[in-house]
Amino acid sequence: MIRLVLADDEHLIRSGLRRILEAAPDLGVVAEAADGDEAVAAVRRHRPDVILLDVRMPRLDGLAAAARITAEPDPPKVVMLTTYDLDEYVHRALRVGAVGFLMKDTPPTELAAAVRVVHDGQAMLAPAVTRRLLDEFAERTDSAQARRRLTVVTDRELEVMKAVGRGLSNAEIGRELGMRETTVKAHVSRALAKLGLTNRVQAALLVRDARLG
Known part of the structure; x- marks a missing residue:
């Protein structure tokens, strides 16, 4: 329930x-x-x-x-x-x-x-x-600052974050990047933890602030 x-x-x-x-x-x-x-x-x-x-x-x-x-x-x-x-x-x-x-x-x-x-x-x-x-409506921060924040993630995690920024689901990201859905979920979880974020919407906002989405 x-x-x-x-x-x-x-x-x-x-x-x-x-x-x-x-x-x-x-x-x-x-x-x-x-x-x-x-x-x-x-x-x-x-x-x-x-x-x-x-x-x-x-x-x-x-x-x-x-x-x-x-x-x-x-x-x-x-x-x-x-x-x-x-x-x-x-x-x-x-x-x-x-x-x-x-x-x-x-x-x-x-x-x-x-x-x-x-x-x-x-x-x-x-x-x-x-x-x-x-x-x-997303409040824009300095794009260089946002990109610096994203340097803590791996290249693969960044690819996944970019897809999250476009509003794709885990299944859609998996099809696009040739990954299992469980692998995508793991990449998302690790990236959120590294970035100090609590959910995918915050990740999408950060990607947009970095002008990557």
Whole structure:
């Protein structure tokens, strides 16, 4: 069972999301939160696998809550919820460790599938959405500095990171580079550890900052 926390200041939205998600036999909502403070407290109390976190909430907004949650020991996967196609705050949430974002009107089957993808350790953004989000809103750092950070990875790991930056899945990277999917996963894990990153979205942002993606 994948254990979830839902955080949104609108009760009707939380109720609707809960009803959709709990219709799946492998998903269960263990807590709800109406603001960022409650979301952080719920994570500490229930230790969920995934939290769906509204970007805009009272008291403590979703962005600040995401930063606190991802700083927790063994944090849940953080997915931002938004009513906007490209929310100006989403890229900042990705940088503090969120793994992506969902539109609040995402179809029920896609919502459940996205939660499973995130739980399995993948970025939940579709490749086209990932590229658009990174291109439109990713805050650019100095490209030379980003490239220096990437010097700690091997040439093969860098190839894999470039493919991650293009939004490819492990299976797609394996086909492109002639590797087993398990080998790709190992390269990704080692590269993330060397770079001090927590997920593939942060790796994609770094590759884009380095102008390599």
